[in-house]
Amino acid sequence: MAHDMTPQWITDIIAVAPWLGAFCFAGFIIWKVGPVLRKWGRFLDRINGVPEDKKSGQKEIPGLFERMDRQDELLETIRHELFPNSGKSLRDAVDKQHKQLEDHLAQCPPPTTTINVNPPGGTP
Template sequence: MIPAPIAEWLEAQSALAVLLWLLALSSVAFGVVGFVVKVLPFFQRVSHFFDDWFGEDARDGQPARPGVMVRLQTIETTQTAQTTKLDAVHHEVFPNSGKSLRDRTDQTSHVVRAMARELGMDPDDLEDTTPTKEKR
């Protein structure tokens, strides 16, 4: 059953007018659907961006994903720890206060050269026993 006001309106219209109204309504409907289909991927990408930026809580079967700021903080913390370790290595491989590995190696080299001179040897003639890529 068609409601009375709609039935009266349909009786007052010609078949061509009703057909044009249906065509116009279907065009609008297809236009809206087409617009949504074209715009939906963009909004999905925006949604994914915000999920990545702010992070996501843990869900069933999925671990929590930290956001960008938490990840940057983790990177900075890791970098600080690595800088501390690198400073320790730097201290050992360059001459400095006399306590580093490099200083001890240089001292040992000087002692060996002095001993070679005492034994009447030329310190420059000492055999180089430093391992190289070919000897390994």
């Protein structure tokens, strides 16, 4: 008898309530988890790289290992210039100039005049 007294719209809501609850729960999960998944997606794009897309104007983003390879090449170039090698590095050129200066100074006679920073009679 109690079933006959329940309005039809309440019975309809009771039948739809689990689906409505599941839909709301799924929306909540997407709302909360969506930004985290987008951040992870951007992170993975930075790790793996993104190819150039001319249609959308997206420039190529090199992956982590490509960027590290470029840095290794740059470091190798810097090392080549900093340490003596076959005469082509900056260090070799500086050493050559230093040796030429030392040889030139060794051939020059010592200076005949001296510079006295303290004037006679003391400072006024």
